[in-house]
Amino acid sequence: MNAESGGALSPDDLSREFEAIYRRHRQEVWAAAYSRWLDPDLALDVMQETFLRFWKQRELGETISNPLAWLTRVARNLAEDYAKSAFRRHGTQADTTLSELRSKSVGPLDVLEQTELFAHVRQMLAELRPADRELLTLRYALDYTPVQIAESLGVSVDTIHMRLSRARQRLAERLSTLGAKFPP
C-alpha cells in the first residue's frame, strides 16, 4: 500500500508509476480533503492539486519514501490553506452546496426528505473533529475495514472501533431528538 516512490526513472516509467499511484491512492487523498470541508467538489480540486505537486516532485527526481503519507499530508495542508483563502472568507457558495438539492431519480418529496435527513448528517459531521470525519469518510465512502483505516491513519484498531461507535451513537441521538425511531 505504501510502496516507495523514488529514484531517477525514464519519462515513460515515471508516467506509469505516477498513474499507478494515482489510481491506488486517489480515493484516500480525496477523503483527506473531503473530511476537512465536507465539500466533494473542493476535495476533487485539492486532490488534483496534491497529485500535481507529487508529479512535480517526482519529475525533479525527489524520492518519496511513503507516497500515501506524503499525499495525505499535502492534501490536508492544501485544505487548510483553503480556509485562509479570500474566496472561502468572502466568496459565494454554489446553490447546490447550500440547498443540498442534488439531482436524483426520485420524486421531489423523497428528495426533500432525504435532503433534510442528509442535512442533519452533514451538520453532525461538521461538529466532529476533522480526524473523526476522515475516519468516517474512509469507513463509509471508501468502505475501508477498521484494520485498513488503522493502517492508513496510523492509529490502533481499537481506537478506530471506539471512534466509529461514538460517531454512530452521536448521529443516532441527534436523529432520535428529531423524532426518528431507531431499532434497538
Add this chain to the structure above:
Amino acid sequence: MTPNPVNHSAGFANSVSIDSSLVDADRLLTAFFQRELPRQWPEPPHRPCVTTRSASMLKDRQAEFTNHLPRWTLAACLMGMLMLGFWLSSLMIPQQGGIAPLTASSPPERLLNQAHADGQWMRETASPDDSNASQ
C-alpha cells in the same frame, strides 16, 4: 443507492419520518457518503502539463521543421533583405547633402536665380561706350 420509501403522512415540521432502512445510523452514513463520493474520477493531473516528454517532443518538432525548410528559401530571404538594405541606404544619401533633393520647384528656381545673376553681371560689366553707341 436506491431511493427509500418515505412516510409522507408524518410531515416535516416537528419530526423527520424516515424508512427503517435509513433509521440505522450505519446505513444512513453509508447512504450519505456514497452520495458524496465522486461519480467519476478525473484523469491524472500531469497530462495537460508540459512534461519532460512533451518538451523533448517539442524540440524534436522544431528540429524537424528546421531540417526540412529548403535552404534556397533561406538564401532568397537573406538576399532580399540585403537588397532592401541597399535600397533604403540609397534613399538616405541625398538627405546627407550628396545630391540636391529632387523637388518640383528646384530646377526653375535655380534657373531664375542663374538668369538674375547673369543679368546683373552684364549690367555691371557693360562699358559707357556701348551705351552711348546704342543711343
